[in-house]
Amino acid sequence: MSLKVGILGASGRMGQAVIVAAKRLEVAVTAAVVSQQSSRYGQPIRANDADGGVCFQHADELQAGQVEVLIDFSLPQALSANLALAQRLQVPIVVCTTGLGESHQQALDQAATKIPVLYAANTSVGMTLLRQLVQLTAAALPHTDIEIIEAHHSAKRDGPSGTALALGASAAAGRGVELTDVSAGVRGDGLRQPGSIGFAVVRAADIIGEHTVLFAQPGERLELTHRVGDRHIFAQGAVQAAQWLQQQSAGRYSMADMLQLKALLQDLL
Incomplete structure (x- = not known):
């Protein structure tokens, strides 16, 4: 049944x-x-x-x-x-x-x-796996800068998206801290603070959902990306x-x- x-x-x-x-x-x-x-x-x-x-x-x-x-x-x-x-x-x-x-x-x-x-702010199986990868990467690379870039359609109301915040929480967990203590919010003016997690938000046209977590240090960067086409x-x-x-x-x-x-x-x- x-x-x-x-x-x-x-x-x-x-x-x-x-x-x-x-x-x-x-x-x-x-x-x-x-x-x-x-x-x-x-x-x-x-x-x-x-x-x-x-x-x-x-x-x-x-x-x-x-x-x-x-x-x-x-x-x-x-x-x-x-x-x-x-x-x-x-x-x-x-x-x-x-x-x-x-x-x-x-x-x-x-x-x-x-x-x-x-x-679940995001019910994609791929995104669930990405959160685990982000937590592992943040733990393995404790001194990299972290930026989370997300893009959605122009009608989406919240920003950063719930998924972007969840990714931020995963990154923070990998470093043993709370996102509320290290979040820089949507990045604007001012110098980056060491250990902070920044967000960039795009709202345009009919983009369904794209999220990239950027781990960067001098001379090297690693990007973990998830895109949804449907x-x-x-x-x-x-x-x-x-x-x-x-x-x-x-x-x-x-x-x-x-x-x-x-x-x-x-x-x-």
Whole structure:
């Protein structure tokens, strides 16, 4: 029997991509949630489902048993309500929303005491691997300057992106420090401070997502880059995360947990 998935933010770019990815991965989309202001409310999620297919609905209309896991691609301001919905339905939730602050992270931690929660600013498997490489490189090259350059489409709201910040956190972890203590933010005027991690942000046209972590020292530099040419990569990763999370107990998880990277690294070493 197919896993029953509910999508939060279902009418957005990524919500639509998840609907496509779910069908390809033989997962059933049984709920597609939109905001109270959405003009898509009541419409079928697919044009050829006009006669009895799943329609866009509001969160308060979801019933127990309708979904087995939720995937959230909505906005930061909806996170609290979405976590409450997951707890009401007693189902796991994969949170893919970017631009989250410290209060949001605390809300995720609190919800994870009751239900399985997986948070990923980027659900690409390749990006998950890149974060591990960045942490390893930062540890192996402790005196290099680090700059994180990211590019997205012109409509993206947050900057640096959640993925860029996650890469910064990985680099900081490799050096045994917190990103908040060494972040230089989006680089502007002024001299570089030793040990700082800087960010550069590009917003243009229809760029889906590009991230480069630059490690530089006099006479040498190393660049680790990840580029996405199709946002369905993110959707596919989110669905795979939902399939895995549905089998877990209450707690907070990451894409690295899903891929069992710690065990893999231990085996290699």
